[in-house]
Amino acid sequence: MTRRGEFRLIADLFAPLSAGCAGAFGLTDDAAVVDVPAGRSLVSTVDALVEGVHFLPDDPPDLIARKLIRVNLSDLAAMGAAPWLVFLAACFPRDVSGAWLEGFAEGLKADCAEFGIALAGGDTVATPGPATFSLTALGLVPPGRALRRAGARPGDLLFLSGTLGDAALGLKVLRGEVTADAESAAFLADRYRLPQPRIGLGTRLAGLAHACLDISDGLVQDVGHLCRESGVGAVIDLAALPFSDAARAVFGPVALDAALRGGDDYELAFSAPPEASPRILEAAEDAGVPVAVIGRVEAGTGVGLLGPKGRIPEPDSGGWNHFRGDP
Amino acid sequence: MTRRGEFRLIADLFAPLSAGCAGAFGLTDDAAVVDVPAGRSLVSTVDALVEGVHFLPDDPPDLIARKLIRVNLSDLAAMGAAPWLVFLAACFPRDVSGAWLEGFAEGLKADCAEFGIALAGGDTVATPGPATFSLTALGLVPPGRALRRAGARPGDLLFLSGTLGDAALGLKVLRGEVTADAESAAFLADRYRLPQPRIGLGTRLAGLAHACLDISDGLVQDVGHLCRESGVGAVIDLAALPFSDAARAVFGPVALDAALRGGDDYELAFSAPPEASPRILEAAEDAGVPVAVIGRVEAGTGVGLLGPKGRIPEPDSGGWNHFRGDP
Numbered sequence: 001m002t003r004r005g006e007f008r009l010i011a012d013l014f015a016p017l018s019a020g021c022a023g024a025f026g027l028t029d030d031a032a033v034v035d036v037p038a039g040r041s042l043v044s045t046v047d048a049l050v051e052g053v054h055f056l057p058d059d060p061p062d063l064i065a066r067k068l069i070r071v072n073l074s075d076l077a078a079m080g081a082a083p084w085l086v087f088l089a090a091c092f093p094r095d096v097s098g099a100w101l102e103g104f105a106e107g108l109k110a111d112c113a114e115f116g117i118a119l120a121g122g123d124t125v126a127t128p129g130p131a132t133f134s135l136t137a138l139g140l141v142p143p144g145r146a147l148r149r150a151g152a153r154p155g156d157l158l159f160l161s162g163t164l165g166d167a168a169l170g171l172k173v174l175r176g177e178v179t180a181d182a183e184s185a186a187f188l189a190d191r192y193r194l195p196q197p198r199i200g201l202g203t204r205l206a207g208l209a210h211a212c213l214d215i216s217d218g219l220v221q222d223v224g225h226l227c228r229e230s231g232v233g234a235v236i237d238l239a240a241l242p243f244s245d246a247a248r249a250v251f252g253p254v255a256l257d258a259a260l261r262g263g264d265d266y267e268l269a270f271s272a273p274p275e276a277s278p279r280i281l282e283a284a285e286d287a288g289v290p291v292a293v294i295g296r297v298e299a300g301t302g303v304g305l306l307g308p309k310g311r312i313p314e315p316d317s318g319g320w321n322h323f324r325g326d327p
Numbered sequence: 328m329t330r331r332g333e334f335r336l337i338a339d340l341f342a343p344l345s346a347g348c349a350g351a352f353g354l355t356d357d358a359a360v361v362d363v364p365a366g367r368s369l370v371s372t373v374d375a376l377v378e379g380v381h382f383l384p385d386d387p388p389d390l391i392a393r394k395l396i397r398v399n400l401s402d403l404a405a406m407g408a409a410p411w412l413v414f415l416a417a418c419f420p421r422d423v424s425g426a427w428l429e430g431f432a433e434g435l436k437a438d439c440a441e442f443g444i445a446l447a448g449g450d451t452v453a454t455p456g457p458a459t460f461s462l463t464a465l466g467l468v469p470p471g472r473a474l475r476r477a478g479a480r481p482g483d484l485l486f487l488s489g490t491l492g493d494a495a496l497g498l499k500v501l502r503g504e505v506t507a508d509a510e511s512a513a514f515l516a517d518r519y520r521l522p523q524p525r526i527g528l529g530t531r532l533a534g535l536a537h538a539c540l541d542i543s544d545g546l547v548q549d550v551g552h553l554c555r556e557s558g559v560g561a562v563i564d565l566a567a568l569p570f571s572d573a574a575r576a577v578f579g580p581v582a583l584d585a586a587l588r589g590g591d592d593y594e595l596a597f598s599a600p601p602e603a604s605p606r607i608l609e610a611a612e613d614a615g616v617p618v619a620v621i622g623r624v625e626a627g628t629g630v631g632l633l634g635p636k637g638r639i640p641e642p643d644s645g646g647w648n649h650f651r652g653d654p
Contacts, residue, residue: 023368025475025476025477028476028477028552028556029406029475029476029477029540029556030372030402030403030405030406030476030540030541031370031371031372031402031403031405031406031408031466032370032371032372033368033369033370033406033408033468033473034368034369034371035368035369035470036363036369041350041360041361041362042360042361042362042363042369043358043359043360044358044359044361044412044414044447044448044463044465045357045358045359045414045448046414046415046416046448046449046450046461046463047416047450048416048417048418048450048452048461050418050452050453050454050455050456050459052455053452053453053454053455054452075357075358076357076358078357078358079356079357079358079360081358081360085371087371087372087373087463088373089373089374089375089416089461089463090375091375091377091459120371121371121372121373122373123373123374123375123461125375125377125380125381126377126380127377127380127456127457127459128377128379128380128456128457129377129454129455129456129457129459130454130455130456132377132418132454132456132459134373134375134416134450134461136371136373136414136416136463138371139358141360143362146360148352148356149352149355149356149357150352150355150356213356213357214357225355229355229356
């Protein structure tokens with residue numbers, strides 16, 4: 001297949017993904033026109049992915065597209081919102097192949113179906129640089145029910161969905177930096193490439209959790225964000241961190257570091273009062289996602305770590321920071 | 328100034344631009360939560376700009392930021408919508424300077440103020456490639472009043488706001504491909520770097536125009552889009568095309584080619600029945616934008632050009648197409 005014109009690309013591959021949204025006009029107009037359903041607030045987020053930074057050049061195109069959608073839906077989940085519409089800005093390298101574009105569109109299609117959303121608009125351009133994508137996701141939440149980073153209170157328990165560090169280990173596996181048995185390696189790589197936005201859990205936490213965010217910069221750094229916005233401190237019990245079997249199969253300290261500082265987990269960290277625990281565990285069961293208590297919120301500031309010999313000094317740096325060389 | 332961390336960048340430079348939107352939470356949360364005002368539909372569009380493709384590497388950073396906002400607001404204007412909120416995905420080169428970032432933020436600030444909008448969210452990442460930005464703009468329109476590309480009817484007059492070809496000539500001036508006197512050169516460069524979204528006109532055209540779009544791919548190609556979506560043809564009278572004094576000062580055929588095929592004009596082309604002309608001219612006067620009748624809509628398909636010796640053959644290719652090498 002030869003390269004396609006932008007308009008043909010949109011018409012052939014992307015327009016069908018707008019079918020669920022009449023106001024997208026089949027992606028033939030300058031903008032989409034939609035009505036937010038009555039009794040819903042609009043939740044909006046945008047995230048960008050850059051080849052070589054947020055995904056690997058040889059990652060399958062369908063998984064790149066799905067990761068793009070999922071990192072945004074994870075932000076919606078962290079707010080307790082249900083996903084509604086997405087808008088794509090895609091900068092494809094000039095020599096992108098038709099097969100790659102088709103794979104990318106297949107990934108969008110798969111996740112539009114999986115999450116019941118529509119592609120309602122976008123822009124497609126050529127870039128002389130690495131493939132670069134940004135996606136804006138619109139979600140819906142009942143008024144006043146959105147989960148915030150602010151709101152955690154001393155005495156709250158600190159909860160975490162799923163398991164920790166898998167994505168960071170998956171990246172190390174894909175880069176050949178750690179070795180694992182084939183099954184573990186496949187599991188970890190999948191966790192890096194195909195995050196699971198915790199929509200079902202997030203929407204059920206509205207009204208239950210005091211504060212919530214998703215883990216995209218590393219547990220310690222992200223819990224730090226939650227604490228700062230809430231004006232509280234927190235202590236994380238290392239013995240309580242939930243690991244997958246695959247993560248356990250990797251050398252211990254590496255897995256622990258990945259759990260504490262690795263990004264890309266896209267699990268939900270949230271705080272809630274102890275008396276809400278039964279309802280939270282019920283919500284987790286309804287959503288089909290394991291939830292663990294990994295620590296507690298306290299008065300003060302900062303994130304402490306509790307090891308086998310008691311409280312250990314705060315790590316000197318958290319998670320992934322895109323611009324190094326801070327003053 | 329040394330490079331800044333992403334969080335500091337957001338807090339120092341971008342968060343102040345969210346002040347007008349309480350639901351942006353000072354850009355400290357995972358997403359914005361807002362309520363669409365009662366009696367308004369939501370209009371949403373996204374456009375990407377890539378360094379070296381959509382702007383020049385040495386363009387001033389404040390003008391790049393403002394162009395990014397304005398190309399999106401132009402899409403809202405084309406739908407008859409009033410701008411409301413914007414969301415920014417910014418991929419900065421790793422070696423970007425603090426001064427450049429501050430200039431970029433200054434440009435965002437200037438246009439947030441000029442258009443009465445707020446930056447309600449975003450994502451900031453580093454890229455190994457060219458600076459790449461995408462912006463999602465949300466606008467508001469009374470239900471059922473959005474202007475569409477579809478809707479033009481045979482017998483309609485074809486209108487155009489402002490003047491044509493200035494931006495394409497400005498790019499040629501900046502590239503040294505054409506020469507012009509200093510005053511004309513400055514005017515044309517400004518038209519390339521700082522498009523004027525025709526918000527005031529667009530919002531006044533709702534209920535008056537049958538169909539509307541903004542000129543971003545070149546007049547012939549864009550009017551072709553309007554015709555295709557409306558199921559009609561059109562004829563453009565070359566003698567009626569509105570040129571600026573600066574464009575007239577440039578060699579004639581070059582200016583005509585820029586007017587017909589150049590992109591980046593961001594003027595509104597729209598159709599309306601002849602009897603609506605008085606109200607359209609009144610709307611244009613209220614909006615402070617000149618409007619010219621440049622042709623008419625007819626039954627059939629395609630865009631014809633009317634020259635001094637009558638109808639001339641359709642040009643073989645229109646406007647700017649990002650992916651060359653179509654089959």
